[in-house]
Every structure is written in structure tokens, then in C-alpha cells.
Amino acid sequence: MxxxxxxxxxxxxxxxxSRLLAAVGxxxxxxxxxxxxxxxxxxxxxxxxxDARAAQGTAGAQDSAGSKGSKGSKVLTVxxxxxVDSLSPFLAVRLLSTSxxxxxxxxxxxxxxxxxxxIPGLATSWQSSPDKLTWTYTxxxxxxxxxxxxxxxxxxxxxxxxxxTDQGAATANGSFVANFSEVSAPSxxxxxxxxxxxxxxxxxxxVPIVPKHVWEKVGDFSKFNNDKSFPIVGxxxxxxxxxxxxxxxxxxxxxxFWRGAPKFDELVFRYYKDQDAAVAAxxxxxxxxxxxxxxxxxxxxxxxxxxxxxxxxxxPGRRFYALATNPGARARNGKKFGDxxxxxxxxxxxHALFMAVDRRTVVGKVFQGHAxxxxxxxxxxxxxxxxKPSAGQExxxxxxxxxxxxxxxxxxxxxxGKRVGKDGKPLNYRLLCHATDxxxxxxxxxxxEWWGKLGIGVTVDCLDNVTDPWLAGKYDLAFxxxxxxxxxxxxxxxxxxxxLPATPKDTGATDDFICDRTYDQLYARQLAEYDPAAxxxxxxxxxxxxxxxxxxxxxxYPNAVEAYRTDRIRSITTMPSAAGNIYGQDGYWSxxxxxxxxxxxxxxxxxxxxxxxxxxxxxxxLVGLAGFLALRRRATADDRE
Amino acid sequence: xxxxxxxxxxxxxxxxxxxxxxxxxxPRAGASxxxxxxxxxxxxxxxxxxxxxxxxxxxxxxxxxxDPVKFMTGGRPVSAQQIAVYRKEFGLDLPLxxxxxxxxxxxxxxxxxxxxxxxxxxxxxxxxxLPNTLxxxxxxxxxxxxLGIFLGTRSAWRNGGAGDRLHTxxxxxxxxxxSFWLGLLLIIVLSVGVGPVPGLFPTGxxxxxxxxxxxxVLDVAHHLVLPVLTLVAxxxxxxxxxxxxxxxxxxxxxxxxxxxxxxxxxxLVRRRHAVPNALLPTVTLIFVNLGxxxxxxxxxxxVFSWPGLGGLFYQALSVPDLPLVQGxxxxxAAAVILMxxxxxxxxxxxDPRVGR
Numbered sequence: 001m002x003x004x005x006x007x008x009x010x011x012x013x014x015x016x017x018s019r020l021l022a023a024v025g026x027x028x029x030x031x032x033x034x035x036x037x038x039x040x041x042x043x044x045x046x047x048x049x050x051d052a053r054a055a056q057g058t059a060g061a062q063d064s065a066g067s068k069g070s071k072g073s074k075v076l077t078v079x080x081x082x083x084v085d086s087l088s089p090f091l092a093v094r095l096l097s098t099s100x101x102x103x104x105x106x107x108x109x110x111x112x113x114x115x116x117x118x119i120p121g122l123a124t125s126w127q128s129s130p131d132k133l134t135w136t137y138t139x140x141x142x143x144x145x146x147x148x149x150x151x152x153x154x155x156x157x158x159x160x161x162x163x164x165t166d167q168g169a170a171t172a173n174g175s176f177v178a179n180f181s182e183v184s185a186p187s188x189x190x191x192x193x194x195x196x197x198x199x200x201x202x203x204x205x206x207v208p209i210v211p212k213h214v215w216e217k218v219g220d221f222s223k224f225n226n227d228k229s230f231p232i233v234g235x236x237x238x239x240x241x242x243x244x245x246x247x248x249x250x251x252x253x254x255x256x257f258w259r260g261a262p263k264f265d266e267l268v269f270r271y272y273k274d275q276d277a278a279v280a281a282x283x284x285x286x287x288x289x290x291x292x293x294x295x296x297x298x299x300x301x302x303x304x305x306x307x308x309x310x311x312x313x314x315x316p317g318r319r320f321y322a323l324a325t326n327p328g329a330r331a332r333n334g335k336k337f338g339d340x341x342x343x344x345x346x347x348x349x350x351h352a353l354f355m356a357v358d359r360r361t362v363v364g365k366v367f368q369g370h371a372x373x374x375x376x377x378x379x380x381x382x383x384x385x386x387x388k389p390s391a392g393q394e395x396x397x398x399x400x401x402x403x404x405x406x407x408x409x410x411x412x413x414x415x416x417g418k419r420v421g422k423d424g425k426p427l428n429y430r431l432l433c434h435a436t437d438x439x440x441x442x443x444x445x446x447x448x449e450w451w452g453k454l455g456i457g458v459t460v461d462c463l464d465n466v467t468d469p470w471l472a473g474k475y476d477l478a479f480x481x482x483x484x485x486x487x488x489x490x491x492x493x494x495x496x497x498x499x500l501p502a503t504p505k506d507t508g509a510t511d512d513f514i515c516d517r518t519y520d521q522l523y524a525r526q527l528a529e530y531d532p533a534a535x536x537x538x539x540x541x542x543x544x545x546x547x548x549x550x551x552x553x554x555x556x557y558p559n560a561v562e563a564y565r566t567d568r569i570r571s572i573t574t575m576p577s578a579a580g581n582i583y584g585q586d587g588y589w590s591x592x593x594x595x596x597x598x599x600x601x602x603x604x605x606x607x608x609x610x611x612x613x614x615x616x617x618x619x620x621x622l623v624g625l626a627g628f629l630a631l632r633r634r635a636t637a638d639d640r641e
Numbered sequence: 642x643x644x645x646x647x648x649x650x651x652x653x654x655x656x657x658x659x660x661x662x663x664x665x666x667x668p669r670a671g672a673s674x675x676x677x678x679x680x681x682x683x684x685x686x687x688x689x690x691x692x693x694x695x696x697x698x699x700x701x702x703x704x705x706x707x708d709p710v711k712f713m714t715g716g717r718p719v720s721a722q723q724i725a726v727y728r729k730e731f732g733l734d735l736p737l738x739x740x741x742x743x744x745x746x747x748x749x750x751x752x753x754x755x756x757x758x759x760x761x762x763x764x765x766x767x768x769x770x771l772p773n774t775l776x777x778x779x780x781x782x783x784x785x786x787x788l789g790i791f792l793g794t795r796s797a798w799r800n801g802g803a804g805d806r807l808h809t810x811x812x813x814x815x816x817x818x819x820s821f822w823l824g825l826l827l828i829i830v831l832s833v834g835v836g837p838v839p840g841l842f843p844t845g846x847x848x849x850x851x852x853x854x855x856x857x858v859l860d861v862a863h864h865l866v867l868p869v870l871t872l873v874a875x876x877x878x879x880x881x882x883x884x885x886x887x888x889x890x891x892x893x894x895x896x897x898x899x900x901x902x903x904x905x906x907x908x909l910v911r912r913r914h915a916v917p918n919a920l921l922p923t924v925t926l927i928f929v930n931l932g933x934x935x936x937x938x939x940x941x942x943x944v945f946s947w948p949g950l951g952g953l954f955y956q957a958l959s960v961p962d963l964p965l966v967q968g969x970x971x972x973x974a975a976a977v978i979l980m981x982x983x984x985x986x987x988x989x990x991x992d993p994r995v996g997r
Contacts, residue, residue, distance in 0.1 A: 083956060085758055085759060086759065086760055088760075093713075167723075171723075174720070175719065222760065223761075225759070244850070244948070246946075247846060247850065247948050248846070270846060271845070271946045273943045274845070274944045274945075274946065276825055277825070277944055278845075280825075280832060280833045280844050284832060284834070467712060468708070471711060501721075506724075507721075509719065
């Protein structure tokens with residue numbers, strides 16, 4: 001850009017321009033070359049996948065590395081949003097990762113898709129000793145690891161022993177072995193577990209059994225993520241063949257799976273971080289299934305309903321949505337902390353509050369019908385443990401009754417219409433709400449209205465982080481909710497006195513600081529009860545007790561709203577099979593049972609012709625733009641000269 | 642961090658070009674000595690900023706409410722003993738000053754710690770996602786900068802004309818559109834397809850998976866189109882407006898009249914005389930934008946499910962995954978500092994009046 005160049009006129013003009021263009025072009029090339037080259041490990045990884053397939057000589061060997069080049073390969077693509085925390089079954093706790101582990105590894109037992117009762121998995125049968133302390137499992141002899149070795153009782157024993165002896169390996173599932181005293185494998189088909197005290201959940205050990213011969217080489221279990229060499233050796237219905245964080249997880253059907261091979265050749269979890277984008281991908285056919293996290297919104301479900309080739313599965317969910325009441329936070333050492341309103345210690349007040357909650361409106365207006373009115377603690381889909389209050393016990397929606405109860409309890413209206421306590425102060429509750437949950441906010445508005453009519457003030461505190469005030473006991477009421485397992489032990493255990501924090505400084509497993517002797521005695525009884533029917537009876541008594549206490553008031557059971565393409569998936573097992581969800585089941589039923597529709601290849605992603613059209617369109621736009629600019633520029637020069 | 646660059650911006654923008662470029666020439670020896678002093682000053686400043694960032698990133702994120710161990714163990718059965726093991730493993734049982742010295746010591750050796758939630762070295766997580774982010778942001782950056790300068794110059798040169806009004810209006814409109822909304826709109830129209838418009842591009846992600854070699858490059862390029870388009874549409878307006886206003890400031894200058902009087906073509910007057918003098922504010926903006934490219938674009942990355950740093954930062958913050966948050970913050974800040982320093986070092990070469 002020196003001054004004397006100015007006289008160079010037309011001569012210097014073109015070179016100057018082309019230099020600029022060349023520079024931009026070169027930069028772009030260098031960038032794309034440097035950045036789009038696949039990671040060095042990708043090629044060998046793909047090679048191992050291909051090798052493994054060739055070696056196994058399975059049907060999968062016919063398809064090439066990807067879904068694209070293989071017209072005959074049936075691929076089931078599922079849209080997911082949650083990142084994988086770890087592919088190591090010893091570390092993973094997130095729903096996506098643990099669901100994938102269900103597909104990769106067998107567990108000792110599984111749950112029947114029909115009603116959730118325990119059925120054989122890696123173990124074909126089991127029995128407990130008369131003293132209830134020894135459990136003997138018979139391990140099946142027809143399950144092979146994907147590298148050809150036989151899966152044995154020793155693999156199971158090693159997995160459990162590792163978790164008992166190595167803190168790193170206990171990270172995710174340590175609680176399952178906390179009560180184990182000794183685990184042994186006297187023969188390849190016999191696994192023996194000795195307990196410290198009786199434990200009814202021994203048929204619900206949701207622990208992936210890993211191949212000893214692969215995992216004994218691992219050094220530090222707290223840092224090993226199992227995501228470096230593929231395919232990952234397993235014995236579940238699928239074998240994980242490739243994983244790229246936040247891009248995809250690919251699994252290939254295990255054709256030698258003992259229960260029978262899955263019907264799809266490949267299962268791909270693809271990432272859609274935005275739920276609207278995932279719904280768009282389903283509409284387009286880029287994916288065959290969308291679950292949403294935790295569920296599709298009513299608007300999304302409505303937009304998909306009635307669409308050609310799309311089925312919306314609006315099924316009873318496994319979660320409950322409740323209103324928790326602070327019973328006065330305390331620690332196991334007896335120290336009280338937090339600042340829950342003392343008026344809530346009166347059962348009549350708690351009942352009055354819940355009687356003023358119109359559950360039907362919550363379900364109809366907030367969940368827009370995608371939920372079921374709340375009753376007992378365990379959702380109705382778990383038929384074995386579902387309990388509902390008797391007619392005399394039920395806290396029906398009854399604002400007038402609620403007002404009477406409050407009067408009885410001594411909280412009468414003052415001149416302003418506000419309910420006041422014995423200290424003369426008007427009742428005003430803080431309601432803890434998750435800022436990330438639109439349902440909380442909407443229900444909060446209703447509660448303000450309903451309780452306002454009773455003369456009770458409500459401050460809704462919507463926070464990103466509710467954990468801190470919650471664990472510190474600094475709340476009066478809170479929105480609460482849990483996903484329930486086929487074995488309800490965990491959701492029951494979080495209301496026992498044993499779950500309280502040891503001291504106010506510690507963190508306990510407790511959900512809401514509930515500590516009730518009667519409830520605790522029942523909890524201990526069900527844990528030691530090995531007869532399923534007798535145990536269910538005790539569990540129902542616990543639910544009844546919890547209902548009467550009024551600290552946990554279940555308002556609704558939100559549905560699982562999911563959608564899939566019927567031109568890709570002809571049929572798929574829901575759980576419970578009559579009406580249930582597909583994503584996040586207890587077991588591998590949905591993906592294992594899914595039957596491809598006849599419409600041919602269901603590869604994920606854009607088709608090759610789509611790529612070509614896209615690129616051609618891009619080039620046309622670029623060329624057009626360049627031409628336009630060139631013309632414009634020439635015109636400018638001519639005009640001015 | 643950006644403040645460092647501002648004096649240069651003001652100087653460059655406010656300095657009327659009336660003195661012409663030749664007036665800025667100084668004896669060579671003196672110039673190089675003063676330039677060296679200037680460089681040393683800037684580099685020193687950058688080093689101090691980096692250290693400040695290192696310290697800030699440690700303390701800042703400890704102010705986020707939330708206990709990482711409570712978050713990670715929430716909702717599942719965990720014994721008190723196990724929680725203690727977590728605290729020890731993450732070093733959270735140590736006094737704060739001890740944690741801080743550990744952190745600084747490790748950071749200086751390039752070890753940014755281990756992510757709580759992913760159980761992987763922070764550096765690995767960052768290097769895993771950084772290329773993806775850069776591919777997206779740098780491609781968009783090159784395009785929107787080129788487009789912004791190009792249209793900005795033309796708008797200013799013909800200011801008040803139909804082209805100027807159209808481009809300024811369009812740029813302002815797009816600039817004020819939320820990127821996630823535009824992204825979703827593009828997905829609905831160009832990815833799913835509406836009416837006669839076919840679904841040309843993938844809905845999200847960076848690749849379909851399972852491709853290799855050239856097919857992989859094509860696949861990624863195909864996935865890149867919509868997010869880049871979104872970013873370019875939202876971002877080019879800024880460059881356009883800055884370029885336009887800087888050039889407008891130069892428009893009435895005497896030296897341009899002189900150049901025209903010499904009989905130069907209008908095109909050359911613009912390119913050789915006006916634009917070089919007006920480019921300093923734009924250069925500042927370019928480097929600020931370049932520094933930002935590393936931080937990713939969280940909304941666009943989310944809408945298009947791009948596996949980049951923006952999404953990683955969001956996940957890290959929600960725990961809070963302290964080592965990951967600190968590491969990312971440090972890398973983001975370092976990129977901005979680096980680019981601003983680079984811009985500072987470049988100004989004297991572009992305009993000899995700077996740095997004296």
C-alpha cells in the first residue's frame with residue numbers, strides 16, 4: 001500500500017485483488033484441511049470394527065463401516081441430548097450412560113417388560129439360605145463375550161469384589177455391595193454372595209458384569225473411561241463399536257446374544273442438544289426416535305400428533321411430582337438446623353395445604369393432560385408396589401375443609417384475611433422451585449392463588465441451584481420428584497432416619513429430612529422380607545404412612561412423551577408392555593425388540609444425494625455471489641472513469 | 642482485557658487522516674527502538690493479564706453456589722464415606738489456600754486438573770472440542786469479516802444511496818435477531834424443508850458418523866453450512882457498521898480530494914487512500930472477534946448440536962465442575978489477551994502514529 005503504487009492503475013489492480021482472494025482462499029483451505037481431518041485414531045478404530053466383524057463372520061460383516069455405504073443394513077437412530085459422563089460401568093451414573101451399559105453388558109437379573117417382575121439375566125436362577133445371609137446364583141452357560149470367551153461366575157465375582165475393594169471402582173454402584181461380606185465363584189456356573197445382614201434387593205442388583213480378562217488390566221479405576229479401544233468387549237444385546245463425545249454412540253447388534261439377536265443391525269445414539277432441533281430431525285427422518293429430556297413438551301407432542309409416519313407415545317411415566325414439606329431439618333446426632341416454618345410441624349396444616357391443591361388443574365393445565373393425578377408414592381405403572389389411599393384416608397381437593405382444618409389448628413384469619421399463628425405473625429411460606437423447570441413455575445403460580453385464598457402467603461423462590469438451600473434445610477416447601485425403579489428400595493430409603501446427615505455439616509442421602517419411627521420399622525421389615533408378595537404388602541404400608549404424615553404430597557405422575565417414525569420402526573416393546581415408555585427402560589427391551597419397518601434402509605443423517613445437492617447449492621451461491629461482485633465492481637469502475 | 646485495545650481504537654478512529662500517511666514517517670532507527678519499547682510494554686501487559694486471569698479463574702468460580710460433590714452424588718445412594726473419598730479425590734478437603742497453590746503449580750506445568758464429571762484431564766476435554774469450535778467459528782469469522790468489510794466500504798462510499806440503506810438496514814435487522822431463533826428457523830426451512838423448499842442440510846451435529854477421508858470432509862462441510870450461515874448473518878453487521886462509520890469519517894478528508902484531483906479513478910481513491918486509513922477500528926474489531934472465536938458460540942452450538950467448547954462450558958458450569966470451568970475460562974481469556982496483544986503489536990505497522 002505504498003503511495004507510488006497509486007499510479008499503477010489497471011496493472012496493479014488485478015494482482016492486488018487476486019492476492020487478497022488468494023490469501024482468503026488459502027486461509028480457508030488451511031483451516032479446513034487442518035480442522036476437518038478426522039482424528040488420527042479414527043481410521044484404526046474403524047479398521048478394528050471392520051476386522052472384528054470380519055473375524056466374527058456375522059451378518060454385520062457385510063456392511064461397511066458406516067450406515068451410508070450399506071444399503072441393506074438396518075440402522076435405528078435415536079436422538080439424545082445428555083452427554084456421556086463415562087463409558088466405564090464403574091463410573092457412569094447418568095441415564096444415557098447406564099442405559100447404554102444395559103445394552104453392552106448383562107446384569108445378573110432383568111425385569112419383565114410386562115409388569116417389571118424380576119426375571120433371569122446372566123443368572124438363570126437364584127436362592128437364599130435359611131439364615132437369609134447367603135445367596136447362590138446359577139450363571140448361564142450360553143452367554144459369550146464378544147471376543148469369543150465364555151462369560152462365567154468368576155466374571156461376576158470379580159466385578160463385585162473389585163467394587164468392594166477398590167474405592168475407584170465403587171464410584172457409581174458402590175452402594176450395591178456395601179452389605180456384601182464375601183463373594184466367590186466355586187464353579188463357572190455358581191456365584192455365591194455372603195451378606196452382612198438380610199437384603200431383599202438381591203434380585204435387583206443393577207450392576208453391569210464386566211469381563212474379568214479385559215478389566216483386570218485396568219490400573220486406576222477412578223480415571224479409566226473405557227472409551228479408547230473399540231469394539232468394547234461385552235455380552236449384552238449390542239456391542240459398542242464407536243463413540244465420539246457429543247456426536248454419536250454407535251452399537252452393533254450382537255448376533256450371538258443368548259436371548260436372540262436384535263432385529264436392527266445397528267443402533268446409533270445421535271446428539272441433538274436442542275429438543276426442537278431433535279423434533280425437526282424426527283420430522284425429517286434423520287432420526288427414528290426422540291424421547292426428549294425428560295419428555296417432549298406438550299407443544300412438541302401436539303405438533304407431531306397426526307403427522308404421517310410418526311407415532312407419539314404418551315405413556316405413564318416412572319416419575320412422581322410432589323410437594324415436599326420441611327419437617328424441621330436435623331442430623332443423626334440430634335442437632336437441628338435450617339429454618340423451616342414451625343407451623344408446618346402441625347400435621348393439620350400440612351393436610352390443609354395439600355387439600356387446597358387442585359390436582360386435576362395441575363394435570364390439565366400445567367401438564368396439559370400428559371400426566372396422571374397423584375395418589376400414593378409409587379407410580380401406578382409399578383403395579384406390584386402401587387398403593388392408593390382409601391376413601392376415608394384420601395386428602396381430596398376441598399378448600400373449605402382445608403380452611404376448617406386451619407381454624408382447628410389455631411391459624412385463624414386476622415382482620416386483613418391473613419392466617420396468623422399463635423405468635424400473631426401471618427403465615428407466609430417460601431416455596432423452593434427449580435428455575436430450569438417450567439412446570440415448577442406454573443404450579444407455583446397456582447399454589448400462590450389457591451393458598452392465597454386460604455389466607456396464606458407464598459413466596460416462590462425459583463433457583464438454578466436448589467441443592468444448597470435444600471440441604472441446609474432453608475425452605476418451607478419445595479417441588480420434589482424422583483424416578484422410581486422396579487425395586488422401590490432406594491426411593492423408600494431416602495425417607496428413613498438413617499438417611500439423615502450425620503451432623504449438620506454432612507450431606508445425607510435424605511430427601512426431605514423425614515424421620516419417622518413407624519416408617520423406619522416398616523422399612524427394615526421390607527428389606528428383610530424375601531417373599532415378594534409379603535414385601536409388597538409392607539411397602540404399601542410404608543406408602544400409607546408416608547401419605548398420612550403429609551410431608552411428601554404427590555401431585556402428579558408426569559407421562560413419558562416420546563415419538564418415533566413408523567416407517568422405520570414397525571413395532572417396539574414399551575415397558576410396561578400394555579402402556580409404557582421406550583427410552584430409559586429397566587432393561588434393554590425397547591432397542592432389543594424393535595422391528596424395522598419394510599421401507600428399507602434407515603440410515604441416520606443426510607443421504608449422499610442430499611450431500612451432493614447441498615454442496616452444489618453452496619457452490620452455486622458462492623459462484624453467483626462472486627460473479628455479482630465482479631460485475632458490480634466493473635460497473636463501478638466504468639461509471640466513475 | 643478488551644479495554645487494552647480500546648485506546649488504540651480511539652486513537653485510530655479519532656485521528657483524522659488529514660495529515661496523510663507520509664506525515665507519519667519517522668527516522669528508521671528511532672522508530673524501531675520505540676517500537677521495541679512498545680512491544681515490550683504490550684507483552685509485559687499481556688503477561689500480567691494472564692496471571693490475573695489465572696488467579697481470577699480460581700476464585701471467581703468458587704463463588705458459584707453449589708457443592709460439586711453434592712451435585713454429583715445427588716439422587717443416588719452414596720455413603721458418607723464415599724462422599725469423603727470424593728472430597729479427597731478432588732482435593733476439596735484441603736484449605737482454600739492449599740487448593741490455590743496446588744492449582745497454580747499445576748497450571749504452570751500445563752496440567753489443568755481432572756474434570757469432576759468426566760473423570761478425564763481438562764486439557765484432553767478442551768483439545769477434544771477446540772478443533773470443532775474453531776472450525777465453526779473461524780470459518781464464520783473469515784466469511785463475516787470479509788462480507789462486513791466489503792459491504793461496509795461500499796455502503797460508506799455510496800452513503801445515503803439505495804444500496805447503503807438496504808445493506809445497513811438488513812445488517813441491523815440480522816444483527817438484532819437472536820442467533821438461536823434464526824438457527825431454528827433455518828433448520829425448519831432449509832433442513833426439514835417447507836413447501837417447495839427441500840430439506841438440503843442436516844438438522845444438527847458435525848458429522849453423520851461412519852465416513853472417512855474425502856467423504857468425511859464433505860460430510861462435515863455439509864453439516865457446517867447452516868451454523869456458519871447463522872453466525873455470518875448475525876455477526877457481519879457489526880463489522881459492516883464499524884467499517885462504514887470509520888470510512889465515513891474519512892470521506893470529507895482533503896487528501897481524498899487531492900487524490901481525486903490527481904485524476905485517480907474513484908475505485909482506487911477508495912481502496913488505496915480511504916480504506917487503509919479507515920481500517921484501524923475494523924482491525925481492532927477483527928482481533929476482538931478472533932479472540933472470541935475460541936470461546937465458541939454457545940447458542941448456535943446448542944441449536945445445531947455442534948460438539949464444541951460452548952456446550953462444554955455450559956455443562957461445566959452447571960455442576961460446577963471447577964477444574965473444567967477454570968481451565969476453559971483460562972483458555973478463553975488467554976485467547977482474547979493473545980489476540981488483543983497481537984492487534985496492539987500490529988497497529989504501529991498499520992499506522993505509524995500508534996505506539997509513539
